[in-house]
Amino acid sequence: MEKVMGLASENGLVIFSKSSCCMCYAVNMLFQGIGVKPVMYDIDQDPEGREMEKALMKLGGAAAAGPVPAVFIGGKFMGSTNEIMSAHLSGQLVQMLKPFHHSMS
């Protein structure tokens, strides 16, 4: 869990993913489409991957489809695909990402 939170606070925008996860790729594409570039951290490439996966499962709760994608904005856990999609449609996501814009899309 510490590794997860550590990485999350080091990087403003992190998506924990797996190299084989195409939904993680989709969420990454969404962020890039709105003009930000998140850090993609593949937990299956990390020696502590199993522990990280368990930690992410706990954060996601029973409703999440899986441990990844797990999105952190400003060190805070934002949720998975469902939450990110909802946040974008409500306009909240763009607001939250304002400090991370290097270019307006």
Add this chain to the structure above:
Amino acid sequence: MKSSVHIIGYEFELEKYASFSPQTQRRLAQNREAARKSRLRKKAYVQQLETSRLKLVQLEQELVRARQQTTYTTQPNGAGIGTFEMEYAHWVEEQHKQVAELRRALQAHVGDVELRMLVENGLNHYANLFRMKADAAKADVFYLISGKWRTSVERFFLWIGGFRPSELLNVLLPQLEPLTDQQHAEVCTLRQSCQQVEDALSQGIERLQQTLSQSMALDQSIGGSYRVQMAAAIEKLEGLESFANQADHLRGQTLHHMARILTTRQAARGLLALGEYFERLRALSSLWAARPREPT
């Protein structure tokens, strides 16, 4: 008790009866017989009605119970889809009723309270569809995203198992005018966000296709590598269920936000326009299938 009174009355009648002419006596007897037969027929008819009514109530209760049951998750794959097809047919019937109801209500200029109820019903009905589709995706995701359960023209517009929400917004917009400037801005923002999510999901599925294709192209038939290759491919395909669910989640969210942006009356008009659009597409599918063709 009744018989003794009857006998006393009968004796009284007998005296009167004896004074009538034979023709009159015969006519009276015939009338009595006819009346008796009529009473018996009526009794039988009423009994039939009662039995039918009870049967109807029983059937109605069974129908409600059957619809409430969730049967997909406890049945093997094939059976789950059969149930979905049946449920979807009911869904379309109910949709048709709701569309007619909306049309009637808008023409009759009913108040906002009643319209609000109709709008809520309409939104819930779509939510039910997405729930049904989520269950079907668990049973057979390929069936769901192939759109086999939809008519041919609907399938032509297919995007991850249903309609493209941004395209539906384009269909609806002209029907909702006049909109305030504020509403216009909000709808445009919604449409743009919708398109961005659609693009992201489309790119995700494309990537799934590419990586799957690449991994299948490798010949790993030697030893355990084949099992590993296939296991990895299966894990990939399991990801498809997420895409189907997210596409429906997007559709549901788009409807929700439109209902929030619009007034009750506009939302009712929107739901009517949407329902009629789908009905027209389905009708077109039937007409297309039945169109006259040159004998080959």
